[in-house]
Amino acid sequence: MIVAEKKPLEAIARMLEGSGRVLAVGCGTCVTVCFSGGSKEVATLAASLRMKRSIEDRPLAVVEAMVQRQCEWEYLEPLAEQMKNVDAVLSLGCGVGVQTLAERFPTMRILPALNTLFMGLPSAQGVWEERCQGCGSCVLDKTGGICPVSRCAKQLFNGPCGGSQNGRCEVDEATPCAWHMIWERAEALGMSEDLMSIEPPKDWGTSRDGGMRRMVRNDLRLPEDQDKEGNE
Amino acid sequence: MDNFHPEVVAFCCRHCAYAAADLAGGKRQPYPSAIKIVELPCTGRIDVVNILHAFEDGADGVLIAGCLDGSCHYIKGNLYARQRLDYVRGLLCEIGLEPGRARMINISAAMGVQFAELASEHVETVRALGPSPLRRKINQGEAT
């Protein structure tokens, strides 16, 4: 899931300085299950903002709304009606949700209520940890299902580094050393010999530098879209 | 401030504090009329947003009254309630309300006298903090 957390109320309130009526929109997918942007969090943030502004003698009306998924056009349609009487929209979606709203409603101010943190999982109740950085060429087959890109502070591919101590990462003692885990898992799988060969440098061309990435499946595209592009 | 009559919403677990409040009443043990009791099946039922809505609707204080540690009928509900209250206190600071307006107490069904004492104590804390700025706004709104 995509993991995000609420910005400080002060920061959100600052974005809404000039507003008198806003629509707060939650998302029913990733940010609901990480308890940052579901219907309860929308209600909590809406009540907090209304109270803060009321105490400051500048009342703010906050209309509460939810969509199942903020990152797909069709789910956003019902919001058009609810946006008619507001001067800004506060998105409790991840950064993708915020941008989908901004693209769909180009004349409306769309503001982020959350900081989007990472792709990860709940490692225990109330704790979320990063597991993938979307590097574009997955190596989990070679590392026993443990990602050295997101879980090794130095993103090593022939680890561990010399700082690995008692299974802990030298960069942060609270973090298990990814390469210690990779080794232990390889041993458990009877595959530690495989780790003896040197892994050549990774091709980072598929990763995050170099601007927005795109995935295309021509078999799924609308023929008319392809025709349009062909004529351009 | 003399004519300030605080309103404190008390979310009471029915297995302990609610019964204790009843016992206090039965014993003619007075506790302040400021306390407005909401019965819950367990304090673990309380959600962050319930506490905020009490303040938004003008409560000067909130009291959460649950079972003694280790005695929750549902094992851990009172512990969850305490964690949520801690979270809400952080939110109250962000909002601009004193975190001391919200408090949790732990008692058993037999502790009628203690319920009255602790409830009175919280009402006095709230009285010292003065009326919630939100209540003043709601009252102004009603007057106009």
Ligand code: SF4
């Ligand atoms: S190797 Fe790349 S794609 Fe695979 S889990 Fe790690 S970051 Fe994600």
Ligand code: SF4
């Ligand atoms: S201690 Fe382990 S996780 Fe930390 S940087 Fe070194 S190899 Fe990577």
